[in-house]
Amino acid sequence: MTEQISELTTARLSIYLRCLEALEIAGVKTVSSLALAEQFHLNAAQIRKDLAYFGEFGIRGVGYYVKDLKRHLREILGVDRTIKAVILGAGNLGLALADYAGFRDDGFDIVALFDIVREKIGGYSKSGVPIRSLRDLGRVAEREHVEIAVNAVPAAAAQVVVDLATAAGIKAILNFSPSPIRVPRGVKLKNVDLTVSLESLSFYLAHGRMEGED
Amino acid sequence: MTEQISELTTARLSIYLRCLEALEIAGVKTVSSLALAEQFHLNAAQIRKDLAYFGEFGIRGVGYYVKDLKRHLREILGVDRTIKAVILGAGNLGLALADYAGFRDDGFDIVALFDIVREKIGGYSKSGVPIRSLRDLGRVAEREHVEIAVNAVPAAAAQVVVDLATAAGIKAILNFSPSPIRVPRGVKLKNVDLTVSLESLSFYLAHGRMEGED
Numbered sequence: 001m002t003e004q005i006s007e008l009t010t011a012r013l014s015i016y017l018r019c020l021e022a023l024e025i026a027g028v029k030t031v032s033s034l035a036l037a038e039q040f041h042l043n044a045a046q047i048r049k050d051l052a053y054f055g056e057f058g059i060r061g062v063g064y065y066v067k068d069l070k071r072h073l074r075e076i077l078g079v080d081r082t083i084k085a086v087i088l089g090a091g092n093l094g095l096a097l098a099d100y101a102g103f104r105d106d107g108f109d110i111v112a113l114f115d116i117v118r119e120k121i122g123g124y125s126k127s128g129v130p131i132r133s134l135r136d137l138g139r140v141a142e143r144e145h146v147e148i149a150v151n152a153v154p155a156a157a158a159q160v161v162v163d164l165a166t167a168a169g170i171k172a173i174l175n176f177s178p179s180p181i182r183v184p185r186g187v188k189l190k191n192v193d194l195t196v197s198l199e200s201l202s203f204y205l206a207h208g209r210m211e212g213e214d
Numbered sequence: 215m216t217e218q219i220s221e222l223t224t225a226r227l228s229i230y231l232r233c234l235e236a237l238e239i240a241g242v243k244t245v246s247s248l249a250l251a252e253q254f255h256l257n258a259a260q261i262r263k264d265l266a267y268f269g270e271f272g273i274r275g276v277g278y279y280v281k282d283l284k285r286h287l288r289e290i291l292g293v294d295r296t297i298k299a300v301i302l303g304a305g306n307l308g309l310a311l312a313d314y315a316g317f318r319d320d321g322f323d324i325v326a327l328f329d330i331v332r333e334k335i336g337g338y339s340k341s342g343v344p345i346r347s348l349r350d351l352g353r354v355a356e357r358e359h360v361e362i363a364v365n366a367v368p369a370a371a372a373q374v375v376v377d378l379a380t381a382a383g384i385k386a387i388l389n390f391s392p393s394p395i396r397v398p399r400g401v402k403l404k405n406v407d408l409t410v411s412l413e414s415l416s417f418y419l420a421h422g423r424m425e426g427e428d
Contacts, residue, residue, distance in 0.1 A: 008222065010417045014410040022394070077413045078420025085412070093310035101369070102392050102409035108416075148415055155315070172415040178316050180236070188418040190411055195316035196228040197406050198299070199291045201362055201386040202322075203224045204402040206292025 007190075012050055013073055015042070020070040032063030079107040084146045086170075088161045089153035090115040090123075090131045093176060097150055098125040111144050114161075134164065141168035148172045155179035221404075226264055227287055229256070234284040246277030293321040298360045300384075302375045303367035304329035304337075304345045307390060311364055312339040325358050328375075348378065355382035362386045369393035 019040045023031055033051075037044035048058070056072055058064050074080045085103070087094045090113040097103070098110050104127075113131045115121060123131045132140065140146065149165035151158055151173060158177035165173065172188045175181050183189045233254045237245055247265075251258035262272070270286055272278050288294045299317070301308045304327040311317070312324050318341075327345045329335060337345045346354065354360065363379035365372055365387060372391035379387065386402040389395050397403045 007414050010414045011410050013417075014407070014413040017413075018407060018409075076417070078416035078418075079413060083416050083419065091310070092306045092313070096305070096307035096310050097408070099306070100392075100408055102407065103412060106409050106413070108409075108412055147419055148412065150412075172419055174411055174415060178314075188415060190415055192408070192411050193228070193232060193316065194311070194314055194406070195232075195320050195322075196225050197388055197404055198317060198322055198362065198364075199228040199231075199293060199320070200221050200224045201388055201402060201404055202292035202297050203227075203290070204292075205297065205361055205386055 009050060009053075010077065012046065013077055015040075016047065016050070017070065017073045017077065020066050020073065023066050024070060028066055030063050030065055033058060035063065074107075082107050082109050083148060084109045084111050084144050085148035085150060085174075086111050086137070086141065086146050086165075087113045087129075087150045087152055088134075088137075088165060089113070089151070089157075090117070090120050090125075091152065091154075094150075094152035095125050097152055097176075098129040099127040108148070111146055112140055134161065137164055138168040141165070141170055146170055148174060150174045150176070151181065152176050223264060223267075224291065226260065227291055229254075230261065230264070231284065231287045231291065234280050234287065237280050238284060242280055244276050244279055247272060249277065288321075296321050296323050297362060298323045298325050298358050299362035299364060299388075300325050300351070300355065300360050300379075301327045301343075301364045301366055302348075302351075302379060303327070303365070303371075304331070304334045304339075305366065305368075308364075308366035309339050311366055311390075312343040313341040322362070325360055326354055348375065351378055352382040355379070355384055360384055362388060365389045365391055365395070367391065 019036060033044045033047040036042060036047055054076055056069060085108050087098050087110060094113050098113050103110060110129050113125060113129055114134045114137050115131055116134050120131050121133045147170065149170045151162055153161050155177050158179055158181055162173055162181050162183065166184055166187050173181070173183055173190070175189060175191045181189060233250060247258045247261040250256060250261055268290055270283060299322050301312050301324060308327050312327050317324060324343050327339060327343055328348045328351050329345055330348050334345050335347045361384065363376070363384045365376055367375045369391050372393055372395055376387055376395050376397065380398055380401050387395070387397055387404070389403060389405045395403060
């Protein structure tokens with residue numbers, strides 16, 4: 001089943017999950033695909049198609065039960081358990097990511113930041129994530145069963161540091177470095193390109209209104 | 215034409231542009247949709263469909279001219295000119311974004327960071343972006359014709375600061391704050407949720423291999 005699922009689909013499921021979390025906080029118990037679409041500027045047919053694919057059908061006249069659908073989406077996305085992650089690089093970006101509330105709220109546990117700058121090692125991010133020496137990465141990754149490494153070191157050092165992470169058995173890399181990174185077979189690499197978001201705004205500025213407001 | 219274009223399409227066009235930039239640096243002159251798809255783990259049929267929509271057709275036996283297609287995509291995405299942007303908040307995230315090479319390389323000019331902390335005002339990010347008082351936002355935005363504000367202030371202050379930006383005539387907001395933000399009609403809001411990227415990795419960790427490697 002999962003072999004057919006593209007990253008665009010998982011990205012949509014993530015967005016549905018965010019919306020359901022917002023609805024749950026607002027005390028909403030059930031929601032139709034149409035209401036979900038209208039409220040969050042999504043596509044109702046796409047929602048129904050995506051959810052039907054995972055065997056989740058709305059109930060006629062009711063829609064979806066917010067709590068059940070949320071739990072189901074968390075299972076599908078693999079965030080129904082705590083996933084341990086480390087951040088490579090305790091510069092501005094690494095520190096910002098360590099304190100990014102969304103990660104913690106969503107079941108990700110940021111175990112540590114790693115850096116090579118002596119003055120930083122032994123310190124903490126604002127939210128209390130410890131900064132450790134890069135030399136300890138292997139030991140920490142193994143002992144804590146770290147599954148994800150977030151790469152936030154400058155481009156010049158990125159490959160070396162990611163190699164250390166994959167050598168330590170880390171199986172998934174979220175890469176914020178703009179330079180291309182290679183990973184061994186069996187390791188999943190996800191590149192985050194922040195420029196893409198800015199370009200969707202420049203497109204709007206150049207052409208005016210577009211479909212979808214988020 | 216542009217009314218039918220979703221943000222998913224512009225995101226794909228951005229990714230094609232990144233790939234073409236990489237090919238140009240590597241000295242590649244022409245590329246087929248198939249080669250583009252294989253090299254960058256994209257979908258060849260989707261590439262042809264997206265580009266045909268914008269009137270860009272490959273040439274049989276040649277494919278696309280890298281330089282021409284790149285220029286055309288930059289026009290479509292509205293980055294064939296310099297777009298001025300400001301960053302709200304000179305914390306770790308704001309400073310990281312100010313120094314993010316991708317923004318500058320892609321024709322975005324980060325005019326200034328804005329903050330309310332006195333010790334920060336008058337300083338600079340590592341790459342030399344000045345940190346100014348939030349009180350100067352309106353004046354700077356008007357004088358410099360700033361079009362985009364990137365919101366990197368904590369959730370509690372986000373709405374107030376974004377209101378200042380839209381009052382200053384800024385027409386597009388890139389929001390990194392996890393809390394929901396409202397903008398007046400006619401202003402484009404793009405929310406960046408970094409958790410979505412992490413969830414695509416947790417999906418992989420839970421289910422194994424998936425289609426598309428990037």
